[in-house]
Amino acid sequence: MLNKKINIPTVLVAPLDWGLGHTTRCVPIIRQLQHHGYKVIVAAEGPALFLLRQEFPGIDYLELKGYRIQYAKYKRLLPLKILLQLPKIFFAIRYEHRWLQQKIKELPVQMVISDNRYGLWSKAIPSIFVTHQLQIQTPFTWLTRFVQILNYRYIRHFNTCWVPDTAGSFNVAGNLSHPQVLPRVPVVYTGLLSRLQTLPLQGAAMRYRWLFLLSGPEPQRSLLQQKLLQLAAEMDENVLLVLGRPGSTAVTQGPANCTVINHLSSENMQQAFAGCDFVLSRSGYTTVMELLLLQKKALLVPTPGQTEQEYLAGHLQQQQWCYTCTQNELTIEQLHAATQFHYQLPAFTSTGLDEAIQAMPWDNQKTRTA
CATH class of the missing domain: 3.40.50.2000 (Glycogen Phosphorylase B;)
Structure with a gap:
C-alpha cells in the first residue's frame, strides 16, 4: 500500500x-x-x-x-x-x-x-x-x-x-x-x-553444529571472542563464528573446525541460521527477537554487568525459551547442557x-x- x-x-x-x-x-x-x-x-x-x-x-x-x-x-x-x-x-x-x-x-x-x-x-x-x-x-x-x-x-x-x-x-x-x-x-x-526470515538450507551451504554470534561494545566483545575461539579448539563439531565487525578487513584465524567471518549480510545470516543446530550469542534484545522468530535453540551469555541482558536471559530461561550462563561459567560442559536443555519455544508470527x-x-x- x-x-x-x-x-x-x-x-x-x-x-x-x-x-x-x-x-x-x-x-x-x-x-x-x-x-x-x-x-x-x-x-x-x-x-x-x-x-x-x-x-x-x-x-x-x-x-x-x-x-x-x-x-x-x-x-x-x-x-x-x-x-x-x-x-x-x-x-x-x-x-x-x-x-x-x-x-x-x-x-x-x-x-x-x-x-x-x-x-x-x-x-x-x-x-x-x-x-x-x-x-x-x-x-x-x-x-x-x-x-x-x-x-x-x-x-x-x-x-x-x-x-x-x-x-x-x-x-x-x-x-x-x-x-x-x-x-x-x-x-x-x-x-x-527482525531483518531475518526462515529459509530452507541451500544445497551447497555448510552445516554447523554451533553458530557463535558476537556483538556489543568493546572490550567485552573481544573478551568473549577469545573465549569462544578457545572453546572451539576443544570441540569436535563444526562451528561458525561471526565476529560482529561490519566493514573490518582484519583476518582472524580459528581452529580447523571453526570458520571465522567478520560480518554477514542479512541474506547470508539467514543461511547461517538455517544451517546451524544451536546458537550462542549475547542476550541483546534484537538478537533475542531474531532467535525467537526463527525458533532457534540458543545459549545466551549476557554481557557482564549489563543488567538488561542479565534480566532478559534469566526471564527467557524461566520460560524455557533459551538456556543461559554467565561469561565466567561458559565451558564445554555448558555447551553440552544447552544441547540437552528442554526448550519450549514460543510461536511469534x-x-x-x-x-x-x-x-x-x-x-x-x-x-x-x-
Missing part, C-alpha cells in the same frame, strides 16, 4: 550505536517504509553505517556521531565506567538535537524515527522514539526508578513511542517493555522486529509494524497525554 500523499514524505531513520542491535532492527523498519513508498534517509556512523549501506545501497546517508560507549573489562567496574561516560552521553544528546534542527533546514525531512537516540526530536516535524526499554534495569531499585523518570523526560519530547514487543502478557521483554507506568506519550507495540507505519503521526499537533 503506497502512501496516499501526492508529495511522498521523507523519513530520517537514525539508530543508536550501542552495539549493532539498534541498527539491525531498523532494517525491517526501513524495508516497510520503502514498501509504503516513503523516501528514507539514514543517519549513522562506523559499523552501523557500513551495515545499512550494505543492506540498502540505493538510499541517502548522513554521517552522525554516535554515543561511542565503552564497557569495562570487569563486571564490577561497569556501573562506574558508564557513570564516567554520562557527560559524554549528555553532550551527544545535545549535539544530535542541534544537528537535527540544522538538517531540517537543509533537507526535506518531514519525520524522524529515532532508535534510542534521545536528542533526535524537533518541534518542527513529528518524531518517533523506538525502544524496548521503557524500564531500564539497574542494580538498585531506587536507581531504576530514577533512571525511568529521566528516560520518560526524554521520551516525552517525541510524538509517539514504538516498542518492538507484543502487547499483553504474552511478550518477550517482560518488565523492560511492560512497566507498571507508561510514558506520557502514545505507546505502540509493533510486535517483534505477525507483527504490528505495518499498522504502526500507517498510523504515523504526520500532523505535528502533539498527541501526548500530558
Whole structure:
C-alpha cells in the first residue's frame, strides 16, 4: 500500500550505536517504509553505517556521531565506567538535537524515527522514539526508578513511542517493555522486529553444529571472542563464528573446525541460521527477537554487568525459551547442557509494524497525554 500523499514524505531513520542491535532492527523498519513508498534517509556512523549501506545501497546517508560507549573489562567496574561516560552521553544528546534542527533546514525531512537516540526530536516535524526499554534495569531499585523518570523526560519530547514487543502478557521483554507506568506519550507495540526470515538450507551451504554470534561494545566483545575461539579448539563439531565487525578487513584465524567471518549480510545470516543446530550469542534484545522468530535453540551469555541482558536471559530461561550462563561459567560442559536443555519455544508470527507505519503521526499537533 503506497502512501496516499501526492508529495511522498521523507523519513530520517537514525539508530543508536550501542552495539549493532539498534541498527539491525531498523532494517525491517526501513524495508516497510520503502514498501509504503516513503523516501528514507539514514543517519549513522562506523559499523552501523557500513551495515545499512550494505543492506540498502540505493538510499541517502548522513554521517552522525554516535554515543561511542565503552564497557569495562570487569563486571564490577561497569556501573562506574558508564557513570564516567554520562557527560559524554549528555553532550551527544545535545549535539544530535542541534544537528537535527540544522538538517531540517537543509533537507526535506518531514519525520524522524529515532532508535534510542534521545536528542533526535524537533518541534518542527513529528518524531518517533523506538525502544524496548521503557524500564531500564539497574542494580538498585531506587536507581531504576530514577533512571525511568529521566528516560520518560526524554521520551516525552517525541510524538509517539514504538516498542518492538507484543502487547499483553504474552511478550518477550517482560518488565523492560511492560512497566507498571507508561510514558506520557502514545505507546505502540509493533510486535517483534527482525531483518531475518526462515529459509530452507541451500544445497551447497555448510552445516554447523554451533553458530557463535558476537556483538556489543568493546572490550567485552573481544573478551568473549577469545573465549569462544578457545572453546572451539576443544570441540569436535563444526562451528561458525561471526565476529560482529561490519566493514573490518582484519583476518582472524580459528581452529580447523571453526570458520571465522567478520560480518554477514542479512541474506547470508539467514543461511547461517538455517544451517546451524544451536546458537550462542549475547542476550541483546534484537538478537533475542531474531532467535525467537526463527525458533532457534540458543545459549545466551549476557554481557557482564549489563543488567538488561542479565534480566532478559534469566526471564527467557524461566520460560524455557533459551538456556543461559554467565561469561565466567561458559565451558564445554555448558555447551553440552544447552544441547540437552528442554526448550519450549514460543510461536511469534505477525507483527504490528505495518499498522504502526500507517498510523504515523504526520500532523505535528502533539498527541501526548500530558
